[in-house]
Amino acid sequence: xxxxxxxxxxxxxxxxxxxxxxxxxRFFLFHHLFRGKTxxxxxxxxxxxxxxxxxxxxxxxxxxxxxxxxTSTLWEAKIDEASxxxxxxxxxxxxxxxxxxxxEKIVDRSYDFVLSSHSLEHSANPLKCVAExxxxxxxxxxxxxxxxxxxxxxxxxxPVTSFQHLLDDYRNGTGEDDFTHLKEILxxxxxxxxxxxxxxxxxxxxxxxxxxxxALHQHVFDAASLQELFRHFHIKPLxxxxxxxxxxxxxxxxxxxx
Numbered sequence: 035x036x037x038x039x040x041x042x043x044x045x046x047x048x049x050x051x052x053x054x055x056x057x058x059x060r061f062f063l064f065h066h067l068f069r070g071k072t073x074x075x076x077x078x079x080x081x082x083x084x085x086x087x088x089x090x091x092x093x094x095x096x097x098x099x100x101x102x103x104x105t106s107t108l109w110e111a112k113i114d115e116a117s118x119x120x121x122x123x124x125x126x127x128x129x130x131x132x133x134x135x136x137x138e139k140i141v142d143r144s145y146d147f148v149l150s151s152h153s154l155e156h157s158a159n160p161l162k163c164v165a166e167x168x169x170x171x172x173x174x175x176x177x178x179x180x181x182x183x184x185x186x187x188x189x190x191x192x193p194v195t196s197f198q199h200l201l202d203d204y205r206n207g208t209g210e211d212d213f214t215h216l217k218e219i220l221x222x223x224x225x226x227x228x229x230x231x232x233x234x235x236x237x238x239x240x241x242x243x244x245x246x247x248x249a250l251h252q253h254v255f256d257a258a259s260l261q262e263l264f265r266h267f268h269i270k271p272l273x274x275x276x277x278x279x280x281x282x283x284x285x286x287x288x289x290x291x292x
Contacts, residue, residue, distance in 0.1 A: 077153030
């Protein structure tokens with residue numbers, strides 16, 4: 035006899051699989067932007083780009099290179115440029131250790147697409163990042179951004195960052211050592227939704243070391259934020275979605291054929 039709990043788990047798994055199937059079908063319309071192409075991922079690797087996930091880009095691409103800000107991060111213990119960027123089983127690209135907002139190691143128009151999953155919100159200067167990502171794309175290249183939906187995360191008490199604020203950060207050359215939002219974060223961060231924070235004191239201590247770990251969500255985004263960001267950089271929107279448990283997704287292309 036199957037218990038109620040087991041039936042519930044099975045039903046949820048079946049529902050998720052149906053949802054994934056529909057998402058994969060929708061995303062199939064845009065496979066040509068990634069199939070056999072060369073891409074750059076910021077702050078990865080990310081599970082959502084693996085085979086059988088709803089954005090299965092890793093198996094489509096010819097090669098994906100990676101960018102991380104340091105040789106050791108909270109999500110990956112050791113990063114070595116010489117060892118390459120191991121984004122999937124049997125797939126290795128070039129690893130760059132540099133700021134997402136300063137890709138000086140990469141020449142203009144080097145890539146067919148740029149991926150960023152749950153990375154942009156950690157930057158103190160998001161528009162500077164996106165300007166760099168657009169710079170390294172070829173005409174017609176794709177930008178795929180995945181950010182947390184603040185309504186469903188530990189940021190739900192914080193206001194969405196205004197686009198004017200993002201513009202001011204860009205024009206003022208705000209650096210990654212910026213703590214403008216720290217007071218707001220410490221006051222409004224919902225620790226009950228952030229088990230990795232390990233309580234208020236540990237969270238405060240971790241936050242004060244942000245230049246080392248980049249754990250802070252410097253800015254808060256929603257679907258409208260991403261639309262405005264795309265308009266600012268003249269990125270043609272192709273696909274926008276929300277995905278469980280807390281993802282906001284936007285895909286677009288820069289000048290040229292999509």
